[in-house]
Amino acid sequence: xxxxxxxxxxxxxxxxxxxxxxxxxxxxxxxxxxxxxxxxxxxxxxxxxxxxxxxxxxxxxxxxxxxxxxxxxxxxxxxxxxxxxxxxxxxxxxxxxxxxxxxxxxxxxxxxxxxxxxxxxxxxxxxxxxxxxxxxxxxxxxxxxxxxxxxxxxxxxxxxxxxxxxxxxxxxxxxxxxxxxxxxxxxxxxxxxxxxxxxxxxxxxx
Numbered sequence: 075x076x077x078x079x080x081x082x083x084x085x086x087x088x089x090x091x092x093x094x095x096x097x098x099x100x101x102x103x104x105x106x107x108x109x110x111x112x113x114x115x116x117x118x119x120x121x122x123x124x125x126x127x128x129x130x131x132x133x134x135x136x137x138x139x140x141x142x143x144x145x146x147x148x149x150x151x152x153x154x155x156x157x158x159x160x161x162x163x164x165x166x167x168x169x170x171x172x173x174x175x176x177x178x179x180x181x182x183x184x185x186x187x188x189x190x191x192x193x194x195x196x197x198x199x200x201x202x203x204x205x206x207x208x209x210x211x212x213x214x215x216x217x218x219x220x221x222x223x224x225x226x227x228x229x230x231x232x233x234x235x236x237x238x239x240x241x242x243x244x245x246x247x248x249x250x251x252x253x254x255x256x257x258x259x260x261x262x263x264x265x266x267x268x269x270x271x272x273x274x275x276x277x278x279x280x
Contacts, residue, residue: 077237211248
């Protein structure tokens with residue numbers, strides 16, 4: 075397993091991120107980020123590269139498109155032991171992303187508000203986040219994915235010791251991702267089932 079050299083961090087729940095990112099930076103891990111997370115890290119004095127600078131493509135559509143780009147997903151999904159994948163990445167200028175720290179828009183918190191509209195709910199359906207998480211979890215052989223701040227210390231301890239994380243840790247983190255994305259999609263589906271799209275009225279049912 076190659077050492078972790080580049081991380082992508084984009085968070086709704088930013089608790090503990092300054093310490094986590096600061097240690098990564100001290101370990102010479104390059105940090106990519108977006109929006110509010112990038113601003114928060116810079117305020118803490120941590121050097122950050124905007125994902126838009128990494129990809130050469132701007133954030134657009136009111137933030138709906140930020141990380142949905144081949145330079146991001148190719149960097150995550152290519153198998154490091156697959157020579158064809160490595161050659162294709164070289165041909166297309168794709169650089170590895172070895173660690174992804176992402177959590178999701180607070181859909182349940184938004185929809186719990188009594189004045190939440192269908193438009194509010196729709197804008198809090200995360201697209202890029204689950205895509206990043208699923209891509210990273212699928213490629214757990216090569217990528218460390220973290221959705222929960224409780225895992226920061228374990229990850230940092232392993233990186234300090236070896237430059238990377240163990241396969242067991244990456245697998246456990248990947249399992250956590252698929253549990254989260256399954257729960258997230260179920261929450262969205264359940265809420266939408268109770269919307270009358272003609273009146274935009276939410277009903278609780280029995």
